[in-house]
Amino acid sequence: MTSSRTACIVALAFLLTATPTLSYLVSDGATRRQSTSTSRRDGEEAQTYIVLVEPPAPIARGVEGDDDDAAHRRWHESFLPGGARIRHSYTGVLSGFAATLTGAELAAVSSRRGFVRAFPERTLTLATTRTPGFLGLSPDRGVWKDAGYGSGVVVGLLDTGVDASHPSFRDDGMPPPPPRWRGRSCTPPARCNNKLVGAASFVYDNTTVDEVGHGTHTAGTAAGRFVDGVSAFGLATGTASGVAPGAHLAMYKVCNGQGCFESDVLAGMDAALRDGVDVISISLGGPSLPFDKDPIAIGSFAAAAKGIAVVCAGGNSGPTPFTLSNEAPWVITVAAGSVDRSFRATVRLGDGEAFDGESLSQDSRFSSKAYPLYYSQHGSNYCDFFDGNITGAVVVCDTETPVPPTSSIDAVREAGGAGVVFVNEADFGYTIVLEKYYDLPMSQVTATDGAKIMGYASTPSSSSSTAAGHTATIVFNSSVVGVKPAPIVAAFSSRGPSAASPGVPKPDIMAPGLNILAAWPSQVPVDGNKNGGESYTFNVISGTSMATPHIAGVVALIKKIHPDWSPAMIRSAIMTTSTAVDNLGHVIMDEEHRNASYYSVGAGQVDPAKAIDPGLVYDLAAADYAAYICGLLGEVSLRTITGDSGATCSAAGSVAEAELNYPAIIVPFRAGMAAFVVNRTVTNVGPARSRYAVRVDAPGGTVVEVEPAELVFEEAMERKTFVVTVTVSGGGDGGAGGGGHVVAEGSLRWVSGDHVVRSPIVADSSVSPRSGQQQV
Numbered sequence: 001m002t003s004s005r006t007a008c009i010v011a012l013a014f015l016l017t018a019t020p021t022l023s024y025l026v027s028d029g030a031t032r033r034q035s036t037s038t039s040r041r042d043g044e045e046a047q048t049y050i051v052l053v054e055p056p057a058p059i060a061r062g063v064e065g066d067d068d069d070a071a072h073r074r075w076h077e078s079f080l081p082g083g084a085r086i087r088h089s090y091t092g093v094l095s096g097f098a099a100t101l102t103g104a105e106l107a108a109v110s111s112r113r114g115f116v117r118a119f120p121e122r123t124l125t126l127a128t129t130r131t132p133g134f135l136g137l138s139p140d141r142g143v144w145k146d147a148g149y150g151s152g153v154v155v156g157l158l159d160t161g162v163d164a165s166h167p168s169f170r171d172d173g174m175p176p177p178p179p180r181w182r183g184r185s186c187t188p189p190a191r192c193n194n195k196l197v198g199a200a201s202f203v204y205d206n207t208t209v210d211e212v213g214h215g216t217h218t219a220g221t222a223a224g225r226f227v228d229g230v231s232a233f234g235l236a237t238g239t240a241s242g243v244a245p246g247a248h249l250a251m252y253k254v255c256n257g258q259g260c261f262e263s264d265v266l267a268g269m270d271a272a273l274r275d276g277v278d279v280i281s282i283s284l285g286g287p288s289l290p291f292d293k294d295p296i297a298i299g300s301f302a303a304a305a306k307g308i309a310v311v312c313a314g315g316n317s318g319p320t321p322f323t324l325s326n327e328a329p330w331v332i333t334v335a336a337g338s339v340d341r342s343f344r345a346t347v348r349l350g351d352g353e354a355f356d357g358e359s360l361s362q363d364s365r366f367s368s369k370a371y372p373l374y375y376s377q378h379g380s381n382y383c384d385f386f387d388g389n390i391t392g393a394v395v396v397c398d399t400e401t402p403v404p405p406t407s408s409i410d411a412v413r414e415a416g417g418a419g420v421v422f423v424n425e426a427d428f429g430y431t432i433v434l435e436k437y438y439d440l441p442m443s444q445v446t447a448t449d450g451a452k453i454m455g456y457a458s459t460p461s462s463s464s465s466t467a468a469g470h471t472a473t474i475v476f477n478s479s480v481v482g483v484k485p486a487p488i489v490a491a492f493s494s495r496g497p498s499a500a501s502p503g504v505p506k507p508d509i510m511a512p513g514l515n516i517l518a519a520w521p522s523q524v525p526v527d528g529n530k531n532g533g534e535s536y537t538f539n540v541i542s543g544t545s546m547a548t549p550h551i552a553g554v555v556a557l558i559k560k561i562h563p564d565w566s567p568a569m570i571r572s573a574i575m576t577t578s579t580a581v582d583n584l585g586h587v588i589m590d591e592e593h594r595n596a597s598y599y600s601v602g603a604g605q606v607d608p609a610k611a612i613d614p615g616l617v618y619d620l621a622a623a624d625y626a627a628y629i630c631g632l633l634g635e636v637s638l639r640t641i642t643g644d645s646g647a648t649c650s651a652a653g654s655v656a657e658a659e660l661n662y663p664a665i666i667v668p669f670r671a672g673m674a675a676f677v678v679n680r681t682v683t684n685v686g687p688a689r690s691r692y693a694v695r696v697d698a699p700g701g702t703v704v705e706v707e708p709a710e711l712v713f714e715e716a717m718e719r720k721t722f723v724v725t726v727t728v729s730g731g732g733d734g735g736a737g738g739g740g741h742v743v744a745e746g747s748l749r750w751v752s753g754d755h756v757v758r759s760p761i762v763a764d765s766s767v768s769p770r771s772g773q774q775q776v
């Protein structure tokens with residue numbers, strides 16, 4: 001099992017419900033992920049449910065304190081028949097509890113007064129020396145200096161635990177956490193200090209040990225300290241740091257090697273809210289669900305309503321459309337892209353042609369002489385068996401998975417191969433996901449380069465496959481920076497549109513998530529080496545999991561400078577200032593080197609220096625989301641998501657998805673459709689007196705009008721509303737001709753002397769015209 005796609009399929013087989021997963025790619029070393037969410041009791045199947053109930057009568061939601069906690073717990077326990085026990089009691093993210101129940105017990109619980117709803121728990125999966133520099137962050141100046149490196153801000157992560165002894169988490173010279181920090185728990189083996197200000201476990205083993213490595217890596221990426229002389233396996237030596245090295249960290253362990261149970265994730269979120277984190281980073285997720293059935297969406301709503309920004313991985317199920325996770329409009333959904341660094345391993349063929357592959361297994365002792373090139377002429381080239389003598393040969397292996405299977409590498413080494421050329425899975429294009437293996441010299445190449453290498457290797461010759469003078473060698477060049485084009489969207493990064501809400505553009509933003517170097521617990525093997533290989537304190541892994549803490553770090557920097565900004569203002573700042581072009585000045589491309597669509601890259605690549613000073617922002621408050629929920633899902637869902645059993649849609653109002661004041665716009669795209677009208681409101685967070693003019697780059701086949709075309713502000717925080725009218729022009733295909741999914745993209749920019757506030761516009765033939773207003 002080597003991708004979250006397979007992870008989900010396997011989990012489905014176990015559970016018959018989908019399974020939230022850690023959003024990073026794993027090789028077959030870490031695949032034993034079973035669900036223990038079901039068990040048997042009294043001869044009957046029991047399953048863990050998350051049960052939503054009304055708050056106990058005298059206690060309003062959101063009130064904290066130990067007495068109230070005890071009262072809540074007693075109230076929650078009063079729902080349970082004898083025999084069943086509460087696993088978690090929730091008060092912050094929602095009013096309710098988790099418990100393992102048989103069918104009969106569930107029926108008894110649901111008949112109690114105060115019962116609202118119960119969900120069977122899913123199991124979710126877990127969805128940098130170079131990356132701060134690549135994002136334009138440099139020590140002693142610019143945004144890092146302006147934001148005090150994020151000091152005084154607490155970043156909470158829901159993850160696999162943390163190696164608290166790692167040098168990235170030392171606290172020399174760090175101030176204590178802010179007085180409002182209420183996190184008291186520090187569960188062994190973690191010992192807290194002024195950097196790691198909280199560490200709690202919500203999984204069965206009750207420890208904060210990071211047996212997976214994922215949590216140490218994401219925590220280091222978000223807010224690790226500067227560590228000098230870091231390298232991965234001797235490559236890429238430099239100084240490592242997180243995006244907000246001055247911020248405090250709190251780890252909520254909600255996953256282990258088996259995955260992440262939803263009830264535990266919710267318990268971690270509940271604790272994070274009560275402790276007083278400023279940002280929550282969630283590098284895990286499962287397949288899309290309607291928001292009123294998705295505990296992460298429900299919990300995030302409570303967080304956002306309290307002013308806590310929630311940053312989530314978009315998932316690793318790309319490049320297929322409609323594969324996004326965590327798409328609620330009140331969270332920041334993150335896509336993953338490449339970095340301008342290559343761990344270069346060039347394959348040079350006997351005919352002089354050379355192909356730049358990459359490798360984490362670089363052997364400087366490997367002589368660059370010509371080796372016989374082995375490529376089986378008889379069928380399978382997955383390197384599970386060989387039909388010739390490969391001793392001393394460089395072997396070409398094909399793969400059908402995002403990362404080469406360890407078993408193939410083992411087979412080559414055991415059969416005496418000198419090196420291996422691994423050919424990428426075809427639909428991964430230019431995305432090469434690196435894995436560290438045993439010290440077998442190797443190069444991972446793109447499918448296109450692989451096809452040429454295989455073409456050379458199989459040119460007709462005499463009988464034997466290694467004869468005929470076919471030779472190759474691998475030339476290692478450690479790490480090369482300044483690679484172009486970069487960033488490109490990583491193939492695995494999940495794609496929109498959002499299945500749960502297609503009228504809200506998702507993902508929101510892209511950050512580095514391919515081959516990311518960050519902290520690693522030295523006791524966790526990086527290469528599945530069962531013979532006890534070397535231990536490493538840094539490792540290179542990939543996933544939207546790795547992109548997410550980059551954004552959480554940027555949120556921490558913004559929060560430091562603008563402590564009163566709402567999560568929506570922060571997201572708007574990140575989106576409207578992002579860059580749409582790569583380091584060649586070309587529109588950011590996807591894994592096939594096509595112009596990347598909004599559905600893969602979001603608004604663009606995050607630009608931290610600009611994000612702290614966006615000029616204008618598109619704000620949203622809980623009341624705006626309530627009207628949106630009424631428009632999308634109705635009143636029962638409004639009550640479920642807000643936790644307010646007295647909420648009504650007649651009071652909340654009801655707006656279409658397109659009317660949500662989002663910093664990007666999706667419009668339907670049909671020939672002959674009526675004019676589509678949406679309103680947007682911007683808030684001035686730049687100079688008090690400022691003047692912005694609109695610039696429109698209409699999606700092909702549409703005409704976009706903005707009224708008024710100029711916005712004049714006299715004071716700080718002043719709000720101005722404008723109206724956007726989109727018509728499909730005669731010449732545009734507008735998706736009218738065929739049944740295909742037609743998407744055209746453009747943008748709307750508000751431009752002043754010193755700010756550009758860019759909102760992408762996506763015209764999509766699959767979007768219902770009902771998602772907004774129409775003018776005839």
Ligand SMILES: *[C@@H]1O[C@H](CO)[C@@H](O)[C@H](O)[C@H]1NC(C)=O
Nearest residue numbers: 087201202203204205206207
């Ligand atoms: C973890 O803590 C819970 C609650 O205190 C307890 O019921 C459980 O037995 C503990 N698990 C282990 C492995 O110690």
Ligand SMILES: *[C@@H]1O[C@H](CO)[C@@H](O)[C@H](O)[C@H]1NC(C)=O
Nearest residue numbers: 372388389390391392393416
């Ligand atoms: C395989 O090839 C190597 C190197 O050419 C040679 O030393 C070895 O004897 C061969 N083994 C077999 C089983 O033919």
Ligand SMILES: *[C@@H]1O[C@H](CO)[C@@H](O)[C@H](O)[C@H]1NC(C)=O
Nearest residue numbers: 344346475476477478480481
């Ligand atoms: C290694 O990379 C650098 C930078 O791209 C290049 O100048 C140098 O020629 C390369 N060396 C080899 C042996 O390919």
Ligand SMILES: *[C@@H]1O[C@H](CO)[C@@H](O)[C@H](O)[C@H]1NC(C)=O
Nearest residue numbers: 585586587588593594595596
């Ligand atoms: C890609 O984007 C550029 C810049 O907007 C544009 O000139 C070019 O035509 C686009 N290419 C395709 C294939 O759409």
Ligand SMILES: *[C@@H]1O[C@H](CO)[C@@H](O)[C@H](O)[C@H]1NC(C)=O
Nearest residue numbers: 659678679680721722723773
């Ligand atoms: C959009 O803005 C116009 C002009 O300000 C206003 O008349 C209209 O009611 C607004 N529509 C909505 C749905 O808010």
